[in-house]
Amino acid sequence: MSLYKIKKATNCIIESVPAHKILEALGIRKGVNVRVLIRQPFGGPVVIRVGQRDIAVSHEYAKQITVKEVV
Amino acid sequence: MHCRDNREEIHRTGEIPRILLIGNPNVGKSVIFSKLTGHEVMASNYAGTTVSYSSGKAKLYGKQAVITDVPGMYSLEATSSAEEVALNLLNAGADTVICVLDATNLERNLNFALQLKERGLPLVFALNLVDVAEQKGIYIDVLALQKELGFPVIPTVAVRNIGLAELMSKAFAAAAQPGNARKNHVLSSEERWKEVGRIIGIVQKVEHRHPTFWERLGDSMIMPFPGLLIAALVLAASLGVVVGGGKGLRAGLLLPLVNDFYVPFVSNLVSSFIPEGMIRNILIGDYGILIKSIEWPFALILPYVFLFYIVLSFLEDTGYLPRLGVLADGIMRRLGIQGGDLIPMMIGYGCAVPAILGTRAATTFKQRLIVSALVVLAVPCASQTGAFVALLGDQSVLVLLLVYFISLCVIFLSGMLLKRIVPGQSDTILIEVPNLLIPNTHALFKKMWIRIKHFMIEAGIPMLFGVAIAALVAETGVLVNFSKLMEPIVVNWLGLPGEASLSLILGVLRRELAVMPLLEMELSTVQLLIGSLVALFYMPCLTVLGVLIKEFGVRVAAAISVSTIIFALFFAGLINQAINLILSIV
Numbered sequence: 115m116s117l118y119k120i121k122k123a124t125n126c127i128i129e130s131v132p133a134h135k136i137l138e139a140l141g142i143r144k145g146v147n148v149r150v151l152i153r154q155p156f157g158g159p160v161v162i163r164v165g166q167r168d169i170a171v172s173h174e175y176a177k178q179i180t181v182k183e184v185v
Numbered sequence: 186m187h188c189r190d191n192r193e194e195i196h197r198t199g200e201i202p203r204i205l206l207i208g209n210p211n212v213g214k215s216v217i218f219s220k221l222t223g224h225e226v227m228a229s230n231y232a233g234t235t236v237s238y239s240s241g242k243a244k245l246y247g248k249q250a251v252i253t254d255v256p257g258m259y260s261l262e263a264t265s266s267a268e269e270v271a272l273n274l275l276n277a278g279a280d281t282v283i284c285v286l287d288a289t290n291l292e293r294n295l296n297f298a299l300q301l302k303e304r305g306l307p308l309v310f311a312l313n314l315v316d317v318a319e320q321k322g323i324y325i326d327v328l329a330l331q332k333e334l335g336f337p338v339i340p341t342v343a344v345r346n347i348g349l350a351e352l353m354s355k356a357f358a359a360a361a362q363p364g365n366a367r368k369n370h371v372l373s374s375e376e377r378w379k380e381v382g383r384i385i386g387i388v389q390k391v392e393h394r395h396p397t398f399w400e401r402l403g404d405s406m407i408m409p410f411p412g413l414l415i416a417a418l419v420l421a422a423s424l425g426v427v428v429g430g431g432k433g434l435r436a437g438l439l440l441p442l443v444n445d446f447y448v449p450f451v452s453n454l455v456s457s458f459i460p461e462g463m464i465r466n467i468l469i470g471d472y473g474i475l476i477k478s479i480e481w482p483f484a485l486i487l488p489y490v491f492l493f494y495i496v497l498s499f500l501e502d503t504g505y506l507p508r509l510g511v512l513a514d515g516i517m518r519r520l521g522i523q524g525g526d527l528i529p530m531m532i533g534y535g536c537a538v539p540a541i542l543g544t545r546a547a548t549t550f551k552q553r554l555i556v557s558a559l560v561v562l563a564v565p566c567a568s569q570t571g572a573f574v575a576l577l578g579d580q581s582v583l584v585l586l587l588v589y590f591i592s593l594c595v596i597f598l599s600g601m602l603l604k605r606i607v608p609g610q611s612d613t614i615l616i617e618v619p620n621l622l623i624p625n626t627h628a629l630f631k632k633m634w635i636r637i638k639h640f641m642i643e644a645g646i647p648m649l650f651g652v653a654i655a656a657l658v659a660e661t662g663v664l665v666n667f668s669k670l671m672e673p674i675v676v677n678w679l680g681l682p683g684e685a686s687l688s689l690i691l692g693v694l695r696r697e698l699a700v701m702p703l704l705e706m707e708l709s710t711v712q713l714l715i716g717s718l719v720a721l722f723y724m725p726c727l728t729v730l731g732v733l734i735k736e737f738g739v740r741v742a743a744a745i746s747v748s749t750i751i752f753a754l755f756f757a758g759l760i761n762q763a764i765n766l767i768l769s770i771v
C-alpha cells in the first residue's frame with residue numbers, strides 16, 4: 115500500500131522507495147520502520163517518523179513509497 | 186548568513202593545516218565553527234543554515250589552523266547549489282576533515298560518515314548534541330564507535346563549549362601525521378546501510394522514555410489542530426512584541442530623548458553659529474541632516490529592527506520555523522514553492538539580502554527565483570516595517586493592517602503567476618523536522634548582536650546618504666523641479682503631494698527611505714495608504730540589487746527591478762483611482 119494511504123499511527127515497514135538522493139540520505143529506505151504522524155490538508159505533506167526523526171514528505175513522494183503494515 | 190561572504194583566501198602553506206568542518210545539515214557545525222575561530226557566524230535550528238562557506242583561523246596551544254565551515258550535506262552528491270559548494274571544497278582536499286555527527290540521529294549520520302571513510306579522507310569525528318540525546322534516552326558508547334570507525338570520536342556539546350578543545354587537539358594530531366587514512370572499499374548503498382545497522386547495534390542503546398513536554402509540544406505544532414492555533418498565537422505574539430514593543434520603546438524612551446534633548450540642543454548650537462539661510466536649513470531645517478540622520482535611524486527604525494531580530498532569532502533557534510513550513514506547505518505549493526521555502530521568506534521580513542542568499546539551500550532554480558522575487562516585491566523588511574509603523578501606527582492602525590493584508594494578497598497572486606511563467610520545475614517538500622530546543626541564551630544574544638551590528642553598518646551609511654540627499658534636494662530647489670517633472674505620475678495618478686517624489690528618489694537607496702519623507706507631509710488617510718503601497722512594492726534597495734545581480738545575473742536583476750517599479754506605480758495608482766471613483770459616487 116502507498117505510504118500516503120496508510121492510516122495514522124499504524125506501524126509499517128517500507129517495501130519500496132523511488133530512487134532519490136535526499137530520500138535515501140534521510141534514511142527513508144526499504145526495510146525501515148515508519149509511522150505516519152499526520153497527513154496535512156490541502157495537498158500538504160505527510161509527516162512520518164523514521165527512527166528518531168520526523169520528516170515531512172510531500173504527497174508526490176509519499177505516493178511512490180510503498181509500505182506494509184506490521185502486526 | 187550575510188556574514189559569510191568575507192571569504193578569506195585559503196592558502197596551502199606548509200605550516201598551517203587546513204581543516205574542513207562537514208556534516209549533515211543542522212548538526213551544530215556553525216556553532217562549532219564560531220567557537221573554534223571566534224568568528225561571528227549565525228547558527229539556526231533548521232537545515233540550510235550554512236549556504237556558503239566561511240573560513241577562519243583557530244588557535245590551540247600556540248598552533249594554528251585554517252578552518253572552513255562547509256555547507257551541510259546529506260550525502261556526497263550535490264542536490265542544491267549549497268551542496269555543490271560543499272562538494273567542491275571537499276574535492277579540493279584538506280589536511281584533516283572534522284565530521285560532525287548528530288548524536289540524536291546517529292544512524293543517518295553514520296551513513297554519511299561511512300561515505301567519507303570510503304573516500305579515504307583523514308577524519309576526526311565530533312559526536313555533537315550528546316546533551317539532547319541523553320534527554321531523549323539515547324546513549325552512545327563512544328569508545329566502541331571509535332573502534333568501529335577507526336578514527337577519533339569526541340563527544341561534544343557545542344553550545345556549552347564541551348569537548349571542543351579536545352576535538353581541536355585531535356584534529357591537529359591528525360593533520361600532523363598524514364597518511365593515516367586509506368581509501369576503503371566503496372560499498373553499495375545497501376551494504377552501507379547494513380554496516381550502519383551493525384555499528385548501531387553495537388554502540389547505541391535507546392532507553393524507552395515517555396515523550397517529554399517539549400517533544401509532545403513539537404509534535405502538536407505540526408498537527409493542523411492545534412498547530413494552526415499555535416501558529417496564529419505565535420504570529421500574533423511576534424507582531425505584538427515587534428509593533429507594540431517598538432511603539433513602547435519609541436514613545437517611552439527614544440522619541441523623548443531625541444525630541445526633548447537632542448533636537449533642541451543641536452538646533453540651538455547650530456543657530457548660534459550659523460546665520461539663517463540655506464546652510465542652516467540643510468543642517469537643521471525640514472530635512473536637516475543633523476536632525477534626520479539621528480531621528481530616522483535611531484528613534485524610528487532601530488527599535489523595530491531590534492525587536493524583530495529578537496523574535497526571529499528565537500523562532501529560528503527553537504526549531505519552530507520548519508514546523509510552520511510543514512503547516513504552510515499546502516498553500517505555498519500553489520505559488521510554485523513549498524514549505525521548506527518559508528524560512529527564507531520569513532527571513533525576508535528582516536532583510537532581503539540574507540533571504541536571497543538563504544534560497545541557495547533550495548533545490549531548484551525556479552524556487553530560488555520565485556522566493557527572491559516575492560521577497561523583493563512584496564515582503565517589507567524590518568526597517569520598512571519600522572517606517573510603516575512610524576507613519577501609520579498612531580493615526581490609522583487599520584491602514585497599517587490593510588497594507589500588510591494587501592502585501593499578502595500580492596505575494597499570493599504574483600506567486601501564482603510566477604509559478605506559471607518561470608520556466609523549470611519546483612521540488613515538492615521533503616524536509617526534516619528538527620528537535621524542538623530551548624534556545625541557548627548565549628547563542629541567541631550572539632546572533633542578535635551580529636544582526637544588529639550588521640544592520641548598523643549596512644543601513645547606517647546609506648541612510649546617512651539618503652538624509653544628505655534629502656536635505657540637499659529639498660533646500661536647493663532641485664526637488665521642486667523634479668516634482669514638476671513627476672507631477673503626472675505623483676500628483677495626477679497617485680494623488681500624492683508633489684513633494685512625495687522625494688520618496689521615489691530615496692527609495693532607490695533603501696526601502697524605508699521611500700516611506701520616511703511621507704512622515705514630514707500632512708497626508709490624508711488615502712494618501713497614507715497610497716504612499717505606503719508605492720514604498721512597499723517599489724524597487725529593491727541598492728544592496729539587494731547588488732545581491733540579485735550576483736546571484737541571478739544582470740538580466741534577471743534588471744527584470745525584477747523594472748517590473749517592481751512599474752508594478753508599484755501602476756498598482757498603487759490603480760487603487761488610488763478606484764478609491765476616488767468610489768468616493769465620488771458615494
Ligand SMILES: Nc1nc2c(ncn2[C@@H]2O[C@H](COP(=O)(O)OP(=O)(O)O)[C@@H](O)[C@H]2O)c(=O)[nH]1
Pocket residue numbers: 208209210211212213214215216217227228229230231232233234235257313314315316317341342343344345501502503622625628
Ligand atoms: N543543546 C544543544 N544544542 C546545540 C548543540 N550544538 C548545536 N546546537 C543547536 O543546534 C542548532 C543547529 O546548529 P547549527 O550550528 O546551526 O547547525 P549547522 O546547520 O550544522 O551549522 C542550533 O540551534 C544550535 O544552537 C549542542 O551540543 N547541544
